[in-house]
Amino acid sequence: MNRPEGPNSFPRADRAAVNPSYRLYHPKWYRERYPIFWWLERFAYGKFITRELTSLAVGYAAVLLMFEIWVLSEGQQAYTRFQELLVSPPVLIFHGVGLLFLLFHSVTWLNLAPKALVVHLGRKRIPDAAVLFGHYAAWLVATALVVWYLVGR
Amino acid sequence: MADSITLQIQRYRPEEEDEPVWQSFEVPRRDEWMVLDGLNYIKDNLDGSLSYRWACRMGVCGSCGMVVNGEPVLTCATYLSELGPGPVRIEPLKGFPVVRDLVGDIQDFIDKLASVKPWIIRDEEQPLSEGEYLQTPEELAEYKQHSMCINCMLCYSACPIYALEPDFIGPAAIALAQRYNLDSRDQGAAQRMEVLSQHEGIWCCTFVGECSVVCPKNVDPAAAIQRYKVKATAEWFKSLLMPWSKR
Amino acid sequence: METTFHDVLVIGGGGAGLRAAIAVAETAPELSVAVASKVYPMRSHTVAAEGGAAAVIKPNDSLDAHAYDTISGGDWMCDQDAVEAFVREAPEELLRLEHWGCPWSREADGHVAVRPFGGMKTERTWFAADKTGFHMLHTLYQTCLKYSTIKMYDEWFATRLLVDEGRCQGVVAIQLATGKIYALLAKVVILCTGGCGKVFPFTTNANIKTGDGMAMAYRAGAPLKDMEFVQYHPTGLPFTGILITEATRSEGGWLINKDGYRYLQDYDLGRPEPQPVKSSMELGPRDRLSQAFVKEMQKGRTVETPYGHVVHLDIRHVGEKIINTKLPFVRELCLKYENLDPVRELIPVRPVIHYMMGGVHTDIEGAAALPGLYAAGEVACVSINGANRLGSNSLTELLVFGARAGKAAARFAADQAEPTRDVLAQALDEERRLMKEWLEKTGGRERVATLRDEMQQAVESGAGIYRDGARLQAAADKIQELKQKVRDVSIDDRSRTFNTELVAGLELTNMLDLADAIIQSGLSRTESRGAHQRTDHPERDDERFLAHSLAHRTEDGPSRIEFVPVTVTRWPPGERVYGR
Numbered sequence: 001m002n003r004p005e006g007p008n009s010f011p012r013a014d015r016a017a018v019n020p021s022y023r024l025y026h027p028k029w030y031r032e033r034y035p036i037f038w039w040l041e042r043f044a045y046g047k048f049i050t051r052e053l054t055s056l057a058v059g060y061a062a063v064l065l066m067f068e069i070w071v072l073s074e075g076q077q078a079y080t081r082f083q084e085l086l087v088s089p090p091v092l093i094f095h096g097v098g099l100l101f102l103l104f105h106s107v108t109w110l111n112l113a114p115k116a117l118v119v120h121l122g123r124k125r126i127p128d129a130a131v132l133f134g135h136y137a138a139w140l141v142a143t144a145l146v147v148w149y150l151v152g153r
Numbered sequence: 154m155a156d157s158i159t160l161q162i163q164r165y166r167p168e169e170e171d172e173p174v175w176q177s178f179e180v181p182r183r184d185e186w187m188v189l190d191g192l193n194y195i196k197d198n199l200d201g202s203l204s205y206r207w208a209c210r211m212g213v214c215g216s217c218g219m220v221v222n223g224e225p226v227l228t229c230a231t232y233l234s235e236l237g238p239g240p241v242r243i244e245p246l247k248g249f250p251v252v253r254d255l256v257g258d259i260q261d262f263i264d265k266l267a268s269v270k271p272w273i274i275r276d277e278e279q280p281l282s283e284g285e286y287l288q289t290p291e292e293l294a295e296y297k298q299h300s301m302c303i304n305c306m307l308c309y310s311a312c313p314i315y316a317l318e319p320d321f322i323g324p325a326a327i328a329l330a331q332r333y334n335l336d337s338r339d340q341g342a343a344q345r346m347e348v349l350s351q352h353e354g355i356w357c358c359t360f361v362g363e364c365s366v367v368c369p370k371n372v373d374p375a376a377a378i379q380r381y382k383v384k385a386t387a388e389w390f391k392s393l394l395m396p397w398s399k400r
Numbered sequence: 401m402e403t404t405f406h407d408v409l410v411i412g413g414g415g416a417g418l419r420a421a422i423a424v425a426e427t428a429p430e431l432s433v434a435v436a437s438k439v440y441p442m443r444s445h446t447v448a449a450e451g452g453a454a455a456v457i458k459p460n461d462s463l464d465a466h467a468y469d470t471i472s473g474g475d476w477m478c479d480q481d482a483v484e485a486f487v488r489e490a491p492e493e494l495l496r497l498e499h500w501g502c503p504w505s506r507e508a509d510g511h512v513a514v515r516p517f518g519g520m521k522t523e524r525t526w527f528a529a530d531k532t533g534f535h536m537l538h539t540l541y542q543t544c545l546k547y548s549t550i551k552m553y554d555e556w557f558a559t560r561l562l563v564d565e566g567r568c569q570g571v572v573a574i575q576l577a578t579g580k581i582y583a584l585l586a587k588v589v590i591l592c593t594g595g596c597g598k599v600f601p602f603t604t605n606a607n608i609k610t611g612d613g614m615a616m617a618y619r620a621g622a623p624l625k626d627m628e629f630v631q632y633h634p635t636g637l638p639f640t641g642i643l644i645t646e647a648t649r650s651e652g653g654w655l656i657n658k659d660g661y662r663y664l665q666d667y668d669l670g671r672p673e674p675q676p677v678k679s680s681m682e683l684g685p686r687d688r689l690s691q692a693f694v695k696e697m698q699k700g701r702t703v704e705t706p707y708g709h710v711v712h713l714d715i716r717h718v719g720e721k722i723i724n725t726k727l728p729f730v731r732e733l734c735l736k737y738e739n740l741d742p743v744r745e746l747i748p749v750r751p752v753i754h755y756m757m758g759g760v761h762t763d764i765e766g767a768a769a770l771p772g773l774y775a776a777g778e779v780a781c782v783s784i785n786g787a788n789r790l791g792s793n794s795l796t797e798l799l800v801f802g803a804r805a806g807k808a809a810a811r812f813a814a815d816q817a818e819p820t821r822d823v824l825a826q827a828l829d830e831e832r833r834l835m836k837e838w839l840e841k842t843g844g845r846e847r848v849a850t851l852r853d854e855m856q857q858a859v860e861s862g863a864g865i866y867r868d869g870a871r872l873q874a875a876a877d878k879i880q881e882l883k884q885k886v887r888d889v890s891i892d893d894r895s896r897t898f899n900t901e902l903v904a905g906l907e908l909t910n911m912l913d914l915a916d917a918i919i920q921s922g923l924s925r926t927e928s929r930g931a932h933q934r935t936d937h938p939e940r941d942d943e944r945f946l947a948h949s950l951a952h953r954t955e956d957g958p959s960r961i962e963f964v965p966v967t968v969t970r971w972p973p974g975e976r977v978y979g980r
Binding site: 166167168185196197198200201202204205206207208209210211212213214215216230252253254256258259260263266267271272273278279281284285286287288289290292293296297300301302303304329333336338339 | 439440442443444445447448492495496498499500501503504505506507508509510511512531534535538542543545546554577606607608639640642643729732733736737847848849891892893894895896897898899900901904
């Protein structure tokens, strides 16, 4: 895509059309092929793809929970084995990374909530910051409840 | 700071080449110059064959959108002196076929804009003798932001979905549809829903969000689309659970 | 040569053009109508208008008051029957636009709000924040999309009117994307191509305001009226010339010189009050304010900057809240283009060319002197603006006369025969001319940009705010010289695909014709009236010059000027009084 051209170069004013695939009054438009690694070209695109891919971590967490319930139904022994598996170092690291992905996904997802959810109280529109705060507050409360149930009770 | 700066411009002359080429020009570096002033300097003094669109030079007509150093911007509103020592790369907007140099074919955008029925739709027109439709400042504020779109198409250039799925009607078109949906005088939301709630409408959008980031007028098309997704989903549920209710 | 045919052909897709097309589509849906514009319609310069559109709607106002303000503002050069029709139809047109969705700013109870504007004794200017033209144009364009009978030819550049059997039958136009030249045939043509501010070097106008429609009509034999009346808007930013709307002064802005003094009080425009007083001081008419600037500059009381002399526009006392609700675009423009915040700092401003009161001579239906040709908007001169236009009358003018011209053209087209075959010969001639004089020509020694600069400098020195015979004549000679030199131009761009240099060259030839008309009209009018001020003839002369100048094209050489009387109905010429 590069022809050597110096600065301030004049075009060839007297040349007629030389491109054999050009037909008079029918110029060929150029359609650029979108690069396969388009998501690496801008930081924002990379962040977007990461956000989308980390949804797999959410899916995994849901599947893990369902699996855990199923293991419970298999009896005490199976569950104890499962718990030992969970605290083994490689699984801990794997789930640690997964937790980070999960948090990243949750935070980016919640941050987008005010864009989609426009709430009116009577004639006044609730400001975006309030909607955002409401989401985080709900998340915190839900987390606190779960923690209390599992640990504090 | 140096006295001049290099502009590397993507040229494309279908009569001469099959693919674009890059051409460099030296232009004076003036504090008060926009990128557009640099392009005008080239056209007036160095190479009259450089083709690009521009008109108002004050950021309201939407003609002069181009990709400068990888970012879609209005060249009449981007200072040359804020782009570093150079060279500055200038290309046409992405997502549109290149007709010539920095000029893209935007007919697809125009067609999509028209497809969302961007006009006031009413069951019954109020006669002019009864005066204006009353609209409070709060009602005006509901859609005001989305009405500021200058059709510059920077959002289409920034949207990877538009490049990957050319049938996507795109951020500005959906924002314009929302501008009318949210206008208290309009009663045509149901008619627009057909166009908007198909795959090429809002559901192509995965909320990358770059459209709102590059928009020079803060139209926030991303918010318009997501908000409409919520509405469209709610309408779908309503039609499923209460098929007898009037759409 | 390929041709297209439509019953009505509108050239120009701005406010007037789109309104005319909609008028045809609504009143005569059996007719086909096309809008051919050299840019996409939403780029038309209507989009940059800021302040507002005037129409009588509040109970404290009356049609007579609007008419009188307009007529006295125009220094009695307005055709009063046209003004009466204009003020009568204005409220309906703006209401219709509101029904089409235009987001007019509102009062708390939901009614349309109005603001005071220059030269008007009562507030009657409807506004949409300070982007009125933008909202009007986008509303019109989007409404236009409703009508299947309207076909858009976007980025088609018209170069010549086709005239046969004494009537206009279409245009020759270049499809810019491919370079192909077509004959767009029609039973009637409506010109809505706007003004020609780019004839001057320093203007609020966009790059595209080159008066192509005026020049085409002129060359086809339709005379141009009142070309010497060019409006300098008092407040444009230095260097860029970007418009700072009159609304800044409606909301209470002050114009102060380098000593911080509100100098307009020295020029018979009233006493300075802290609040804006309608039709007084900063809310006076634009011609008087621009003239006051020149006098201040001669007295050495303006501020010198690297971009020329300026005065300051002070809106700090208006307050951030009002600026953000009613003048947000002004704030944006100052921040971006002057790197200052008008909430806290003074805005440097100076007079800048903004509007052409003159244009294609039409009657009150928009019909030009050439049968089959209509014109509306800034390209036309009806005349409702006379010697000086009041702010916010122009946006309304687009709608009122766009609609009138559209309806009249539709009626005209209904009775017409199809275009003759002979026009095709003319079209082929035009194509040959374009090839020979521009696309295939080599070896020229002149460049378009250089000649354009020279023309602009000549017109500014000859036809500025204050003129005299000697400078006008010098400018006239220079323009004749440039008209010769332009035959020696060859362009760098040999391409047929989107050749913007060809367009620039053709626009230059158009502007040279118009510059000639402006200067010759200025030379012929040996009086001072409104925006045409001659230091060698400083008095207004109603006996000889209560008349419009008509500029006719001659074969080779300057335009021939004749005068036709102004229509006076109910308001005999009087004194323009502001601030008293």
